[in-house]
Amino acid sequence: MFKILKKREMADSTVCHFNVEAPLIAKKARPGQFVVLRPNETGERIPLTMAGTDPERGTIDIIFQVVGKTTALLRTFREGDYILDVIGPLGRPTHLEKLGTVICVGGGTGIAVLYPITKALKEIGNHVISIIGARTKDLLILEEEMGNASNELFITTDDGSYGRHGFVTDAMKDLLEERKDVKLVVGIGPVPMMKFVCKTSEPYGVKTMVSLNAIMVDATGMCGACRATVGGKTQFCCVDGPEFDGHQVDFDELMKRQAAYLKEEKVSYELFLKEHGQ
Amino acid sequence: MAEKEKREKIPRQPMPEQDPKERGKNFNEVPYGYTPELAQREAKRCLQCKKPKCIEGCPVGVKIPEFIEMVAEGNFIAAAKKVKEDNSLPAICGRVCPQEVQCEVLCVLGKKEEPVAIGRLERFVADYERAQGVVELPEIPPPTGKRVAAVGSGPAGLTLAGDLVKLGHQVTIFEALHKPGGVLVYGIPEFRLPKAIVEAEVDYLKRMGVEIKYNYVIGKILTVDELFEMGYDAVFLGVGAGLPVFMNIPGENLCGIYSANEYLTRSNLMKAYLFPEYDTPIARGRNVAVIGGGNVAMDSARTALRLGADNVYIVYRRSKTELPARAEEVHHAEEEGIQFKFLTNPVRFIENEDGWVVGMECIQMELGEPDDSGRRRPVPIEGSNFTMDMDLVVIAVGTGANPVITSTVPNLELNKRGYIVADPETGKTSREGIYAGGDIVTGAATVILAMGAGRQSSTAIHECLISKG
Numbered sequence: 001m002f003k004i005l006k007k008r009e010m011a012d013s014t015v016c017h018f019n020v021e022a023p024l025i026a027k028k029a030r031p032g033q034f035v036v037l038r039p040n041e042t043g044e045r046i047p048l049t050m051a052g053t054d055p056e057r058g059t060i061d062i063i064f065q066v067v068g069k070t071t072a073l074l075r076t077f078r079e080g081d082y083i084l085d086v087i088g089p090l091g092r093p094t095h096l097e098k099l100g101t102v103i104c105v106g107g108g109t110g111i112a113v114l115y116p117i118t119k120a121l122k123e124i125g126n127h128v129i130s131i132i133g134a135r136t137k138d139l140l141i142l143e144e145e146m147g148n149a150s151n152e153l154f155i156t157t158d159d160g161s162y163g164r165h166g167f168v169t170d171a172m173k174d175l176l177e178e179r180k181d182v183k184l185v186v187g188i189g190p191v192p193m194m195k196f197v198c199k200t201s202e203p204y205g206v207k208t209m210v211s212l213n214a215i216m217v218d219a220t221g222m223c224g225a226c227r228a229t230v231g232g233k234t235q236f237c238c239v240d241g242p243e244f245d246g247h248q249v250d251f252d253e254l255m256k257r258q259a260a261y262l263k264e265e266k267v268s269y270e271l272f273l274k275e276h277g278q
Numbered sequence: 279m280a281e282k283e284k285r286e287k288i289p290r291q292p293m294p295e296q297d298p299k300e301r302g303k304n305f306n307e308v309p310y311g312y313t314p315e316l317a318q319r320e321a322k323r324c325l326q327c328k329k330p331k332c333i334e335g336c337p338v339g340v341k342i343p344e345f346i347e348m349v350a351e352g353n354f355i356a357a358a359k360k361v362k363e364d365n366s367l368p369a370i371c372g373r374v375c376p377q378e379v380q381c382e383v384l385c386v387l388g389k390k391e392e393p394v395a396i397g398r399l400e401r402f403v404a405d406y407e408r409a410q411g412v413v414e415l416p417e418i419p420p421p422t423g424k425r426v427a428a429v430g431s432g433p434a435g436l437t438l439a440g441d442l443v444k445l446g447h448q449v450t451i452f453e454a455l456h457k458p459g460g461v462l463v464y465g466i467p468e469f470r471l472p473k474a475i476v477e478a479e480v481d482y483l484k485r486m487g488v489e490i491k492y493n494y495v496i497g498k499i500l501t502v503d504e505l506f507e508m509g510y511d512a513v514f515l516g517v518g519a520g521l522p523v524f525m526n527i528p529g530e531n532l533c534g535i536y537s538a539n540e541y542l543t544r545s546n547l548m549k550a551y552l553f554p555e556y557d558t559p560i561a562r563g564r565n566v567a568v569i570g571g572g573n574v575a576m577d578s579a580r581t582a583l584r585l586g587a588d589n590v591y592i593v594y595r596r597s598k599t600e601l602p603a604r605a606e607e608v609h610h611a612e613e614e615g616i617q618f619k620f621l622t623n624p625v626r627f628i629e630n631e632d633g634w635v636v637g638m639e640c641i642q643m644e645l646g647e648p649d650d651s652g653r654r655r656p657v658p659i660e661g662s663n664f665t666m667d668m669d670l671v672v673i674a675v676g677t678g679a680n681p682v683i684t685s686t687v688p689n690l691e692l693n694k695r696g697y698i699v700a701d702p703e704t705g706k707t708s709r710e711g712i713y714a715g716g717d718i719v720t721g722a723a724t725v726i727l728a729m730g731a732g733r734q735s736s737t738a739i740h741e742c743l744i745s746k747g
């Protein structure tokens with residue numbers, strides 16, 4: 001049982017931030033790693049990246065977007081409530097290296113996943129330029145945190161309600177044109193966005209890391225639910241990743257696999273809404 | 279002598295079970311088990327051999343004639359206690375042991391007629407004891423002050439933990455998943471091994487003082503070396519062979535293609551067969567192909583049937599005689615209408631525009647010369663390719679060694695397939711204080727062999743801890 005110490009809603013209540021008591025995980029976790037959590041006895045196991053950790057206080061932060069049954073259920077949890085199971089830290093930590101200039105690109109809730117990596121890249125001495133984007137102003141998260149974690153910050157919105165009008169990839173292309181010293185791009189967000197980040201960086205020959213959010217079950221390499229094709233080979237995102245060289249990833253396959261349970265997810269979510277009188 | 283002859287005349291008593299047509303639609307256990315009357319009749323068939331061959335076939339040496347005699351006399355509780363002297367999980371072994379190649383194959387009765395149904399009797403006494411609510415705790419000696427960590431709560435870890443607490447040691451099991459039992463809970467389906475039985479066995483261990491910590495992926499949250507730093511005097515690795523093997527053929531990552539581990543974990547551990555009461559989904563196919571021929575394949579096929587499939591095929595590259603699954607499982611599968619495609623091997627999967635599997639191209643095989651395992655090697659027949667329409671495929675062609683833990687223990691000797699090298703008598707590994715047993719040493723084997731390994735390591739650990747004083 002893992003206690004929720006703090007809860008905060010953001011982005012028009014479509015995103016939730018929990019600060020959860022998990023002392024051992026907090027001590028061990030490294031940027032890029034995630035936890036799996038199961039809210040209750042009948043619940044599903046879902047992976048969420050740790051957006052932050054506080055080893056002294058023994059807490060971890062998770063930030064999730066409400067997209068279906070499990071995340072909607074989690075949003076009903078209040079401060080002081082307990083999450084039944086939290087398993088972690090899982091996945092390989094981000095490979096951190098001092099390279100020079102690095103671009104961090106985040107879209108939607110992917111910004112929460114990107115944040116600890118951005119912070120760590122800057123801390124070891126990289127010049128970090130971040131680009132974060134959302135559909136519209138109200139859905140943008142972690143602007144202040146990303147600002148503090150980066151040397152430069154650019155913002156885009158699809159509808160132009162805030163920052164630059166357009167996609168993160170537009171801003172990214174301009175930067176790659178201007179600066180010839182970019183050594184690495186880290187792109188995290190919805191799969192279509194990551195695919196375009198990779199397409200954009202490819203002509204410039206800049207190595208691009210992405211974090212693959214495949215559907216998972218155990219997240220210990222036991223089931224193979226999370227397999228993705230990377231460089232023509234099958235990889236398990238939970239143990240071989242979640243970060244991979246984006247230029248090698250078969251994104252179309254990943255998108256199809258992510259959509260495998262749309263029908264069931266709809267059934268689950270509608271049942272949840274009915275039970276919760278919505 | 280007259281007595282003995284009379285006994286031999288009784289035929290082997292069948293175990294009542296659910297009708298095949300009915301049971302294909304539910305997840306309830308297939309056999310109902312013996313009634314006390316049936317058990318006594320069956321027990322009376324045993325010849326009480328002076329040199330009982332049957333015991334030699336049991337990896338943990340259950341005192342078979344002794345407990346059977348007690349059943350014959352109607353002393354069921356005493357019989358259960360007798361079995362438990364050697365086997366701490368009899369309700370489980372009575373159900374899933376491959377008796378036909380272990381204890382029962384050596385029973386002398388088997389020469390002329392059918393062997394004594396040892397497994398069914400073992401199951402009966404354990405169920406009887408549990409149903410009476412009289413599972414008494416053994417006396418626990420005063421604490422020795424020694425602490426042992428078991429990694430993994432499969433049959434190997436559970437057996438080891440039970441043995442060591444009974445000797446006064448403090449035992450903590452660290453389990454990666456949120457429930458105990460290993461394959462018993464995530465792999466073997468409810469209709470073959472009800473989860474309430476696994477829970478009852480685990481409860482018994484807890485009442486004896488075994489501590490179980492769930493959600494601990496050792497190698498991630500704590501390393502084995504950190505367990506020693508925390509004060510554990512010995513560590514046992516019973517982490518199983520939790521790595522699915524795929525076939526590496528085109529289209530294997532399509533939607534609707536599962537590893538057996540994923541398919542069974544969704545259904546059993548996550549209770550996807552009760553969706554949407556439980557949140558985890560599982561794809562329900564109309565035409566399902568299960569690739570492989572072992573127990574895992576039979577379990578997957580019978581699960582698919584219960585999830586509503588119209589046609590379920592077992593696609594196996596050798597012939598019926600080479601099927602590695604237990605005879606009883608094959609028989610049950612056939613009765614339920616599972617269709618067998620022997621000498622058939624898939625070569626690629628066919629997709630629709632959404633990335634779902636819709637078909638499978640196969641090639642016909644024939645049996646050639648025997649291979650290393652002594653079984654005749656299947657060889658493809660050139661040009662015999664054909665396709666089958668499928669909307670769900672489960673790949674059950676084996677498992678490998680999961681590296682999550684082994685890669686985080688420095689200087690732990692592994693064999694070339696990644697399994698831990700351990701002394702077959704004691705479970706000692708190349709690292710002092712670290713023992714290993716079960717599937718992570720032998721590769722996928724059986725419940726009782728994993729238990730036997732747990733037993734051997736517990737003995738070795740106990741001797742070591744006591745000698746150190």
Ligand SMILES: Cc1cc2nc3c(=O)[nH]c(=O)nc-3n(C[C@H](O)[C@H](O)[C@H](O)COP(=O)(O)OP(=O)(O)OC[C@H]3O[C@@H](n4cnc5c(N)ncnc54)[C@H](O)[C@@H]3O)c2cc1C
Nearest residue numbers: 046047048049064065068069070071213214215216258265
């Ligand atoms: C390594 C990793 C890290 C992640 N980190 C974050 C994060 O920090 N913040 C965040 O908002 N989201 C994160 N996700 C995505 C998050 O796990 C899904 O949004 C969540 O599982 C949706 O569950 P649901 O029941 O609410 O929605 P559903 O309606 O069940 O699913 C919505 C979509 O989420 C995906 N999904 C469903 N079940 C799973 C599952 N068991 N595992 C993975 N994906 C699933 C599917 O693509 C599905 O179409 C991460 C995913 C992975 C793999």
Ligand SMILES: Cc1cc2nc3c(=O)[nH]c(=O)nc-3n(C[C@H](O)[C@H](O)[C@H](O)COP(=O)(O)OP(=O)(O)OC[C@H]3O[C@@H](n4cnc5c(N)ncnc54)[C@H](O)[C@@H]3O)c2cc1C
Nearest residue numbers: 430432433434454460461465496518716717723724725728
């Ligand atoms: C579907 C199926 C059907 C089977 N049917 C039969 C049968 O009918 N009869 C029979 O005798 N045998 C059968 N077997 C084989 C039998 O179940 C196994 O041989 C046996 O369970 C092995 O026991 P074990 O203790 O070595 O490991 P497992 O049962 O595999 O348990 C290992 C445990 O360790 C945990 N673990 C793994 N890694 C870590 C880690 N890093 N940290 C913490 N915990 C970890 C796992 O989560 C798991 O709970 C079957 C197997 C399967 C898959």
Ligand code: SF4
Nearest residue numbers: 336340371375380381
């Ligand atoms: S434990 Fe298994 S092999 Fe041993 S007697 Fe019982 S059923 Fe037979």
Ligand code: SF4
Nearest residue numbers: 324325327332385386
């Ligand atoms: S070999 Fe058969 S008949 Fe003899 S003691 Fe064992 S079970 Fe009884």
Ligand code: FES
Nearest residue numbers: 219221223224238
């Ligand atoms: S989630 Fe099961 S292997 Fe990755």
